[in-house]
Amino acid sequence: MRRKRDKRIHVKMDQPGRSLRKDVFIDKADISGERKGQNVDSSSFKNIVKVKVVLVGDSGVGKTCLATRFVEGTYKSERTTSLAVTFLQKEVDLKDHTILFQIWDTAGQERYRSLVPVYLRGAKAALLVYDATNLSSFGDISDWLKQLHQNCPQDIKIVLVAAKCDLPSAVPAVAAEEFAKKNRMIFMETSSKTGFNVDNVFTKLASVLIIKEEDDIKNVLDLTNVHNTKKKQCCSS
Ligand SMILES: Nc1nc2c(ncn2[C@@H]2O[C@H](COP(=O)(O)OP(=O)(O)OP(=O)(O)O)[C@@H](O)[C@H]2O)c(=O)[nH]1
Ligand SMILES: [Mg+2]
Secondary structure: OOOOOOOEEEEEEOOOEEEEEOOOOOHHHHOOOOOOOOOOHHHHEEEEEEEEEEEEOOOOOOOOOOOHHHHHHOOOOOOOOOOEEEEEEEEEOOOOEEEEEEEEEEEOOOOHHHHHHHHHOOOOOOEEEEEOHHHHHHHHHHHHHHHHHHOOOOOOOOEEEEOOOOOOOOOOHHHHHHHHHHHOOOOOOOOOOOOOHHHHHHHHHHHHHHHHHHHHHHHHHHHHHHHHHHHHHHHHH
């Protein structure tokens, strides 16, 4: 029987990116880009877009449950506080693209805060998570947003995620929606317990990222065309 591959990697606090467990699965070729073009049947060619997505928010808001529900389709109600950061990955197919989400699930505990900026570097997307049953976790999202803007690329795509929406809410959804709109974020309510909207968060993110990818390609093509036209004009005169 084939062994199921573990998609999770625990990363040592002071050495981000280093795998601690020998038996964990990490497709290094995915990360280095070596896999591109391999085993690809030209009739089913998909444009692979790799996206580093970071999960941030206070401790206990439900980041790990969200990532685990999305990647493994499971939910555990026992509390396990994350240590530093955990790495998971999953592909999402959308139109003629495959988005490879490389998920960095950060620890929300105060003692890991100084490490968070290291993990945010190069993130193309972020899930800013608060606990809908906990008003103070919503109060802290401005600080998390500041961290994201200080450490991530300017054009990062952010989803404000209300977690634990299967429980009675202490945060009015309209307030969260307003905050998201003001700060150019997408807002989504989720429950990792029931699975409500969890996949949709990533599908929505994938569609926004594909639009951006297509715009970027179009801009490069436009620039190349302008350059070639100028060159032709120059040579013909
Ligand atoms: N009812 C309900 N409880 C949830 C849900 N998601 C998470 N929880 C509970 O909240 C606890 C904390 O969730 P975690 O995902 O570990 O929180 P975290 O944000 O990763 O916390 P840190 O790792 O400390 O940063 C879980 O053990 C669950 O008991 C949800 O959708 N519904
Ligand atoms: Mg966690």
